[in-house]
Amino acid sequence: MQRNREPPVPEPLLSTFLTKVKEILNAATMASLPLTAKEQMMERFLIAAARGDLPQMRILLTHILSLINQTGYSGWTALMLAARNGHYNVVEALLSQSFDKLPVNSSSQTAYDIAKFWGHSHISNLLAKADNSCSGVLPELYFCRETLDRQSDKRTDKTWLEAQQSDPNTVYLLFSNVNPMVSRCELDKSSEVPNKLCRFRYDGVKDLIQKPKTKLIFLGVEKKKPPSSCSQVQEGSWEPPAWFAVGTDEDATELLKRCRENNCFFPKSTNRNLLKYSEEEAGIVAHARSVLVWHDRYSFCSTCGSGTSLEEGGHKRRCLNSECRSLKGVHNTCYPRVDPVVIMLVVHPDRNQCLLGRKKSFPVGMFSCLAGFIEPGEAIEDAVRREVEEESGVKVGLVRYICSQPWPMPSNLMIGCLAIATSTNIKVDQNEIEEARWFTRQQIAESLHRGANPALMLPPSQTIAHQLIRYWICKNANL
């Protein structure tokens, strides 16, 4: 049943393949076609992969290692041929050479799809295991690592919080205009090196945290345990260090003087700068920044307009007007906001194309998933269908939730879905989207691999949009 729904697979049978290669090699010899030595070697490498001739493949690889990721006349890689013909040991050997698993053939199938289609489940399992993104399990998303244990129950424990504040092991992060102080290694100014959060101790911020305008946010305690050789651990008196974010309006240049590290600065509030942290620190920045932006923008009570004060380790604002309705019962106006946004990869009814759009503000050539804020009283599925139709005119049927990502710009929660289109005509809403297009799996795979002339540029890997696209491309065409 499953097989009938698959797109046709080009003839990969060994005999056909060998005949074709022989024809090419003969034709090249007879007509003196410029089939280079490398091309001949490539075809021999592919024949060996299709036959399962690992020793021959190893010999050829000692001459040219780059053979490993290339395709021959058929558009198939060695991995695809080995997967097609059930050569487990060849697949295993290719994977151990960190072979690229994402390329697709002219039927938009990866090696994983091919192994699955031809019933070589031991090979498809091996390919899935070797690449998390192909197993249907997404990698951990950027901003999603919870390095700290939030310990929200401690936010109401004033005595405990005060004790933590003066503890010499407590870590403080300094924020100016909702951006954290960071340092960058001077030797390497390339964008690859993450910004590192500057960590302060109590003595370095004591005066600051006592100022009435300073916002102090309890972020949680470290999850990481010290080595068991640590004397406090042995005595049983060890407690994990607490972390606080300090939001201040003090002069940024003066604040920088407090840091002993070199090359400290406050990065500008751009989306790009927020993607420059290590996985460990990105989640901490997301938490602190969203809460601090909320304090910045919601300093007055939204029920009566009076002033408010900070409570619960900086996770609540209480109205100073004792008559205010917000003091009676629990009110969401007193807590930091999170704005849910649906973000969806819309898949064509043929399952081999996806719909991406671009806003005017995107860099040239970049396309991404459609997205939009969920409206009050709206379910995730309905928001997906409404936003897709509003922005592109395409109608959506099935919606499947895949994963989510906090997006602290300033406080969105991106809810990632795959959505199956039931119509294909595109009519964009020019107010929101400049252009929307259907892209083939082949075009997407080329772009993920930064092929020579990709049809589009995808958003960076830290975004949920990128990961949803990658997830879809790695999955079998049947979804």
Ligand SMILES: NC(=O)C1=CN([C@@H]2O[C@H](COP(=O)(O)OP(=O)(O)OC[C@H]3O[C@@H](n4cnc5c(N)ncnc54)[C@H](O)[C@@H]3O)[C@@H](O)[C@H]2O)C=CC1
């Ligand atoms: N992490 C990722 O991969 C991506 C993240 N995003 C984020 O998703 C957000 C929403 O996507 P859009 O296409 O802009 O949404 P959208 O399609 O709903 O249009 C934005 C408009 O919705 C209105 N709106 C309704 N509720 C709003 C709220 N709570 N805050 C702000 N505006 C609201 C405003 O008029 C705004 O101009 C973006 O602001 C962006 O930060 C968008 C695409 C990719």
Ligand SMILES: [Mg+2]
């Ligand atoms: Mg939108």
Ligand SMILES: [Mg+2]
């Ligand atoms: Mg919209």
Ligand SMILES: [Mg+2]
């Ligand atoms: Mg909208």
Ligand SMILES: [Zn+2]
């Ligand atoms: Zn009030």
